[in-house]
Amino acid sequence: MSGAELIIGTGRATGVPRRAAQIAAATVLGAVLVPVLLVAVVAAPVSAAPARTVGVWVARRLTRLDGVPRPRCPEGRRLIGLLAVEALLGFVGVCVLGLIGLGLVVAGQMIMAAATGGPVPAFDAGPGQVNWWTVAAFTVPGGLLIFLAACGLAGVAWLDRRAWSRFARPGADELAREVTRLHGTLDDVVAAVDAERRRIERDLHDGVQQRVVALSILLARAERVTDPDERRELQRRARAETQQVLDDLRSVAWRTYPAMLVRDGLPAALAALRDRTEAPIRLRTDLDRLPDLAVEAAAYFVASEAVTNAIKHARATRIDLELVRAGGDVILTVTDDGIGGADPAGAGLSGIASRVAARGGVLRVRSPHGGPTVVEAVIPCG
Template sequence: MRTTGRALGYLASGVPAGVVGLVWTLAATLVVGLLAVTHLGGPAFLGAAWVTRRLATLERRRAGWVLDRPITSPYVPVTADTVGRRVAAVAGQPATWRDVAWLVVLFPIGLAGGVAGTVIAAVDLGAVTAPAWAWAVPNPHAPFPMKPLLTTTPGRFGLTLIGLALLPLAVWLLRTLARAQTAAARALLAPGLHAQLVQEAARLAQTRARVVDAQAAELRRIERDLHDGAQARIVAAGMTLALAARKLRTGGAAGPDVELARRQLDEALAELRRLVRGIHPPILTDRGLHAALAALAADSPLAVEVRGDRQARYPAAVESAAYFVVAEGLANAAKHADAATCVVDLTRTDAAIVVTLTDDGRGGADPSGAGLDGLRRRVEALDGTLTITSPPGGPTVLRAEFPCAS
């Protein structure tokens, strides 16, 4: 009944909302029209638009009573520095005029819906409660069949039964009227194509900037690992070989130095292999994502189960991003969550490729942490989404979803 109550409240409040919207629209149009030929025209338009947007925002929130959440704001931020440019920017947004259109049509729609909803609710409620009030308003001249229903005790209880029988129909009518009105509100107040394109462009620009930052950080990491790891070992091996050559020229024993240089070169080679695996594991190219995840699971200290199609292949960029998502998730589960087991589920639907990692650790992971933020950048670079659910006490669920077109 909570949904029905919200629907009735939305319909009933539509009457005063429609009156306020119509009065304000007429008054604002008149004032802005009169001041348009003066220097006050621009400020008057901006002020009227500000109030109109506040009223439209209230309408979006009011529609949320039926839709369970408010309608998304469609406005594009205005950054102009002069009144004339701000007027042009606000007037150029379709949402500005759609707000005005809704405030105008809200009056007839709200009036019709409010009256119809109130009548339906009042008639059905009155019938259900007839024994409590019908005796106080006797009407001996009421036409049949209302006279026996209103003036006799059995008739009043009969009205109660009729009201209860019609209650599902009344509920359906109220919800249908409310949904129809909110559908009209969403058609005018929800973000249109212009706002969607602007928001998508802003999102892509932000994602691109994050990807560039992530790539720069990755290059710095590779350079640091080369400098501090393989390069240092190769330089040390070169120095050791130079020392061995000097000993050979003087007739000394160079065998231990050559052996040391060999070990240093082996360590440098192992370091380079680890670095290559950190950039793009060769197993991804050779055997695919499932095999790479199985190799990760075998190296993990946790008991890891990998589920999914063993033979399936995915776009190279998706396989790489998914691999590192799982690698970071397993490392976090072992290092921070005190987990013992973990399940990696790899699935593909018609719309997306989904990688889910679930561990039995203590939870409490910070979604904004540096490691998870880096993974989020990898996923968002492919127009994917990364979600982390980690309540205190666990379990932690890491879910990466990539569009199939990626």
């Protein structure tokens, strides 16, 4: 038990100095940033770029202080307000650090004077005027001042975090815009789902249903004929038609939702898409499975629709498909050497754009006449 208590006590003892060092380092960085903060605030009416850059620096400093990532900076007037408050807190931190430095200098001179009998230049004490009794008399108020200074540094660090939380909170206008965007995205997703259902119905009606009708005619003819050779030929054609029906059903199922995507993940599903496509596809990826199945589904349908468009409409002879992870985003890029002219407002591309937008991502389409066509989806993945 005593050993366990000793370990716990040691952890706490080492944790407090580390925390104090983090607060002191963050305060020093805040003090160093004061001139830059003031310049960014003054330059804000002319250009918002310095404020955005300094805002990123402030976020990194606070992340170093408490280890909490802050990927989203405030915007507009709230960013300027944050920088102004940070400049004020940085000035307060400079004052507190200055008082701590002055106290350390005075304490050092007093201890040196008591030990050697020399003077104390900090408050014009002559040689021999400061002894160990004088040092002992100043110990209690000096310790109190050190405690107050440490509380000041901790208070500045706390206000730093509170200021960021207050100014990074979305305003009413941003919330209204986000609600409007979500409503629009929801309408787009519903429209895309309806369009996908109509396409599935059309594929079943025009493809699978017609082949099933043809298969039934072949089987009926095979039952009526008496010539063995003709019957074998009809049966062979019926088997071929049956295989074609199965292929069409499998194709419709893949376009609806491939089972391999759930079982083996996005890279395996993209590899299967490559193997099923007539045109040669060069697949490059450095990912394994993604933690979010919805992100995998969105990326897969982007790839599937882009490949289908490249073959059907762009008459592409080669397709490059690349899947990479950049920070917190998954980036899927599909490039073909077709004739270009893809319409981002078309049913297919607008449908996958809505699917990507529903995940907080963005779809970019570059397709000049004459090609090449580049479809890029950037999808956040936590």
